[in-house]
Amino acid sequence: MTVVAKSTRPKVVDVARHAGVSTATVSRVLNNNPRVDPEIAERVRASLSELGYRMNSVARSLRRQSNSVVGVIVPDIANPFFTDVVRGIGDALRDDGYMLMLCNSDDDTDLEASYLRLLSAQQVSGVIVAPADSLRSDLTELTSTGVPVVVIDRLAGTGDFDSVVFDNRTGAAQLTARFVEAGRRRIAHIAGPERTFTGSARREGYLEALAAAGIATDGALIVDSDYSEEGGYRAVRELLASSTPPDAIVIANNAMTLGAIRALTELDVDPETIALASFDPVPWSTSQRYSLVVLDHETMRMGTEAAALLVARIGEPSREPEIRRLSAGTVAVFAD
Amino acid sequence: MTVVAKSTRPKVVDVARHAGVSTATVSRVLNNNPRVDPEIAERVRASLSELGYRMNSVARSLRRQSNSVVGVIVPDIANPFFTDVVRGIGDALRDDGYMLMLCNSDDDTDLEASYLRLLSAQQVSGVIVAPADSLRSDLTELTSTGVPVVVIDRLAGTGDFDSVVFDNRTGAAQLTARFVEAGRRRIAHIAGPERTFTGSARREGYLEALAAAGIATDGALIVDSDYSEEGGYRAVRELLASSTPPDAIVIANNAMTLGAIRALTELDVDPETIALASFDPVPWSTSQRYSLVVLDHETMRMGTEAAALLVARIGEPSREPEIRRLSAGTVAVFAD
DNA sequence: AGCATCCATGAAATCGATTACTTGCTCTCT
């Protein structure tokens, strides 16, 4: 028989009135402050649930000057690599009571910058960012206002930030060496943009492995591309147009690998004549026609490590910045 | 030669002092209120940029009683289907100045409920949720506190919410009919959970198409599964163990399709003897061995429509709830 | 008994931006 009251959210002051105590006491109960009479605490808790009290975190954040939100900026949420990383971050941070504010920079530095500003305005506790470019300058805006930042996947400028990256050079060298051991000699590389951290490191690893094996570098076997599916597609068509086509290709990321496979399929290249190697997870891939090995980074781990670094920095803002290099990873045979 | 001041973020009152005006005026300038002298506005803007003022959105949200944040809850961010939807939402809402708070419910109703509470506490402007289950009760907690909600992909309870869903029944019927026309007769169905909206609708469509074609339903050809890759794998092994195996399979989602392909590959089934049809995008898939058609929903559109509905409801909270049924989609030949 | 301690509790300030209300000036119209 209760009258349906205008459903306005009860506030601490309402609870206080209902329980016959002050707002301070209610707040103490809400925050499990032990300095409160158990009996009164019980009464407050009763009022709390009777009135259906729901905390207003905005008010709390304003007063506490801190938030339980962490911003995450990735270049492309549709890329399984970043999806995995985000999952890792989310799972790890949930345990510490943080929520994620996810932003998709689309590899656009301006958009990224605007998200950084927005996140900073939201007073987030910290930001984890996979930079669209090597944009040290923009990140300093955050750090200068004291927002903890962790950079992932690609390093930004010098080592002033906590970072988590893979050992891309060694990884690329591993993949390349694998081909060498298998007797391949015309090993091509579809490279990521030279200006990107991962692109240049992977290229270096490839070159290094060739040098170590005493195989001469052939400029025609290195195609600069842009990490896109379409880029991989075009690169393969370019490589195969040669009179002396490659017998193996080390491809710098997963999207380009898909494009490469599409091109091979379209050109109906004999699977026997070519082998592929790629970086990053391609969990939804089901190609079984062409030989493909991928570097199995522990992708989610990049997320959990980043989360750990961020939590550490939030707890101790003056820590020395730390760069964690995750080992190159094991080679996973995807199709052979 | 400037002394590095303790980098404390300037507030409106600081800007006001610096520009020799009141905080009200500064606020008016910040909000582009036209009722302010252009000259003074200019002076304020100068102070604003000179001091490097950065809005504190938490304070603004508290005062305005609204936020420019929208919560999004999906069962699995790693699923390309939801990734696309989230992209659609994000792109659409960015234009309206909203940020996304992304939550991964992992198909766990409890986790989902806890996220709903958190989002509500964050005073988000609205929530877009793909329910883990048909959990009407939990969503009412949001609506009762007046938080606009849009339900996507799966309907929740009766039509009390704005929703965007695909016409799953018709879609399943289309896929099935396609097989019938191709002369297939033993058409199997790997079904999603009966209790899910999509699972039951897709099953109905399958049955409906068989009935329309006058093909008797064979219970042995319908395998109940759980939308997981592993579930699809097991289902195919079960179907193929029969003495009269199917010549086509309509599979209720993308993850199960991957499992199915894995099973077929492992069993080395002759691609000529079986054809597959599936729902939802599998953008990273590159299987070309088995014939596969997928229903090409406009997945991102589900996101943009949801965003549009949400914005409409935020603008007019008393709107009549609206259910948008996106057409079944066109059949896309993935590999044939 | 008398005084110091301790501690539960409450009153009120606080976080930073917005905005209802007020003030006082200018301009117009009679």
Next chain:
DNA sequence: AGAGAGCAAGTAATCGATTTCATGGATGCT
């Protein structure tokens, strides 16, 4: 000229929870 409209700008209240500081009662110690 004087009343009233119109408007820019300022003062102070406000959003809701937390927290500092003050208060008073109970306990312990000499």
